[in-house]
Amino acid sequence: MAVTTDTTAGTGRPPFWRDVKVLRIAAQVLAGVGTVALILYLGRNLTTNLTAANIPTDFEFLKQPAGVNVTGSDFRPSQPISDIILLGIKNTAALSVVGIPLLTILGTLIGIARLSNNWLVRKAATVYVETLRNIPPLLVIIFTNAAVILSLPRMQDAVTPGNLFVISNRFLAIPWATAGDNSGTYLAVLGVGILASIVVWIWRTRNFDATGTPHHRFAWGTATFVLFAIVGFFSLGKPFSLSRPEVIDGRIIEGGYQTVGPYIAVLLALVIYTASHVAEIVRGSIQAVAKGQTEAANALALSSFQRLRFVVLPQAFRIAIPPLINQFLNFTKNTSLSIAIGYAEITLVVFQAIGNAKPAPQLILILMGAYLLFSLTVSFVINLLNRRLQLVTN
Numbered sequence: 001m002a003v004t005t006d007t008t009a010g011t012g013r014p015p016f017w018r019d020v021k022v023l024r025i026a027a028q029v030l031a032g033v034g035t036v037a038l039i040l041y042l043g044r045n046l047t048t049n050l051t052a053a054n055i056p057t058d059f060e061f062l063k064q065p066a067g068v069n070v071t072g073s074d075f076r077p078s079q080p081i082s083d084i085i086l087l088g089i090k091n092t093a094a095l096s097v098v099g100i101p102l103l104t105i106l107g108t109l110i111g112i113a114r115l116s117n118n119w120l121v122r123k124a125a126t127v128y129v130e131t132l133r134n135i136p137p138l139l140v141i142i143f144t145n146a147a148v149i150l151s152l153p154r155m156q157d158a159v160t161p162g163n164l165f166v167i168s169n170r171f172l173a174i175p176w177a178t179a180g181d182n183s184g185t186y187l188a189v190l191g192v193g194i195l196a197s198i199v200v201w202i203w204r205t206r207n208f209d210a211t212g213t214p215h216h217r218f219a220w221g222t223a224t225f226v227l228f229a230i231v232g233f234f235s236l237g238k239p240f241s242l243s244r245p246e247v248i249d250g251r252i253i254e255g256g257y258q259t260v261g262p263y264i265a266v267l268l269a270l271v272i273y274t275a276s277h278v279a280e281i282v283r284g285s286i287q288a289v290a291k292g293q294t295e296a297a298n299a300l301a302l303s304s305f306q307r308l309r310f311v312v313l314p315q316a317f318r319i320a321i322p323p324l325i326n327q328f329l330n331f332t333k334n335t336s337l338s339i340a341i342g343y344a345e346i347t348l349v350v351f352q353a354i355g356n357a358k359p360a361p362q363l364i365l366i367l368m369g370a371y372l373l374f375s376l377t378v379s380f381v382i383n384l385l386n387r388r389l390q391l392v393t394n
Contacts, residue, residue: 046361058362062081064080067356068084070084070349072258075087084353085350088347091345091346093374096378100328102271103274103331106278107282111125111280111282111283112282114129131276132273132276133277133280135273137269138337141266141269141340141341142341144265144266144268145261149169151169152169152261154170158171164244166246168261172259172261173253173255173257173259174245174256174258175243176243176245178240178241178242179240182237182239183239186233186236186240189229193232194225196228201221204217204221245257262341277327282320284320288316297310297312317389318389329379332371332375333374335347336371346371347367350367
């Protein structure tokens with residue numbers, strides 16, 4: 001009588017067809033193959049349909065003239081479509097880079113105000129949050145544009161406070177620096193100043209860790225940078241000069257730094273809208289900090305500001321950063337709504353190109369890729385900050 005033996009009995013491992021690790025790898029491989037197959041199928045189906053409709057399937061059209069003007073820029077209709085797409089990406093980035101820090105600051109202040117002991121401050125913050133976060137952002141953008149920007153004077157009647165600013169319903173301008181001789185060298189000096197301030201910051205931190213004396217690293221670092229900036233500015237013969245904006249013939253602005261009214265409208269609307277969501281995240285994160293931390297801060301006779309600055313907020317932001325990433329991504333994607341008031345971000349310029357009989361599938365693909373790039377970039381940067389704030393445990 002033949003006797004069968006289990007070859008895996010001595011090793012203590014199950015057969016490969018019952019091994020969990022093998023099954024997991026096999027499932028991932030099958031999922032990957034299925035995904036690639038689906039993408040290839042959809043791509044081939046799209047290509048076949050485009051060919052049947054006599055629509056080009058390549059991206060050569062990006063070299064064709066855009067044929068449109070962009071308000072507030074020196075873009076010419078004869079420039080290729082690729083240039084106007086890059087301009088749209090730049091304008092979208094201008095909203096995100098400026099808006100995300102602003103909404104974070106505003107949302108944090110409103111979130112703290114929601115927990116204030118002052119009845120009026122607490123109720124005002126509550127009304128702000130409960131009102132704005134329950135209104136569609138598109139309506140906030142349209143209202144802000146109509147109530148703030150369009151109510152400003154016409155370009156012919158632009159207001160120029162102190163001959164330093166230009167305020168109108170079409171353009172807004174502020175004084176700006178104009179590069180002169182040795183401007184490149186001065187920028188290099190500023191770079192060295194930043195590095196020096198970082199070194200000073202690290203030195204003050206290590207001195208505090210070793211001796212316990214107040215580090216004042218922010219003041220020391222800022223003073224170091226300002227010293228480099230001032231000494232370099234005068235040593236290089238004032239490489240930058242101040243350019244003031246000036247209205248010419250009631251139509252255009254020369255000098256300074258100018259932006260279009262719709263940019264301010266979109267920026268303001270999305271900042272105040274998204275800040276209402278950020279405020280709730282901050283409020284919940286503060287409440288999640290153990291009460292013993294606050295009691296310990298009170299026992300040390302810390303003021304309310306010191307308690308928030310040194311005890312509560314550092315711990316609260318460890319909790320708040322992950323959900324804040326979602327709000328930053330929502331802000332970036334909601335910039336597409338600025339198409340409603342004519343701001344030339346990436347969505348508007350893509351739809352303009354489609355309206356000029358350019359192939360829609362390729363342009364929509366570029367649009368999707370642009371927002372994917374923005375989202376991945378924001379997630380990457382904030383996740384780096386999240387790792388920096390996390391507690392290190394053994």
